[in-house]
Amino acid sequence: MAAGKTRVGKRVARVLGVPFVDTDALVVSGHGSIANLFSRYGEGHFRALERIAVGQALATRAVVSLGGGAVLDPGTRADLARCRVVYLSVTEQAVAGRIKGGKRPLLAGGLSDWIRIYELRRPLYEELAGLHIDTSNRQMDSIADDVVAWTQRGQNTHD
């Protein structure tokens, strides 16, 4: 969460000249705010809606930004195995300022929640990604340029 998937994804799509789809935004446009979905119906309901949105998004030719927990779904992981996946990470030091005052339901406890959730998911991100970029001390445009260059090289690298 707050690694920059949405902001960087938008820039990558603009440079590549392809559509941009954010799966959180798809869920919100169909069902209302994420905070409301979590509080009224629970995380499981949100994940089911998210899975549908991810399936729709990945069926198009687009730059797709996922929600941070989308990889928890086995169907999504299977879909991603057929895609070019970029893993944007951020250190706990750098993320503190990014999540302050946010409305993410899973971060009600702040940075300690972020750290716990990230440690649980990190192996999934590492397994699925063809490119890893630490966004902690970098400008979004420069990160987007690296992603674009990687997609244009057409090869998988881990760094």
Ligand SMILES: Nc1ncnc2c1ncn2[C@@H]1O[C@H](COP(=O)(O)OP(=O)(O)OP(=O)(O)O)[C@@H](O)[C@H]1O
């Ligand atoms: N490289 C960066 N440097 C500084 N701030 C950044 C950087 N990337 C993103 N941010 C800031 O961090 C916040 C979260 O960014 P963004 O919404 O793109 O993250 P995300 O990975 O999509 O999060 P989520 O998992 O909640 O969807 C925003 O306020 C954004 O401006």
Ligand SMILES: O=C(O)C1=C[C@@H](O)[C@@H](O)[C@H](O)C1
């Ligand atoms: O990491 C997560 O589990 C989440 C990240 C956000 O993008 C949203 O999808 C939602 O707040 C849950």
Ligand SMILES: [Mg+2]
């Ligand atoms: Mg996002």
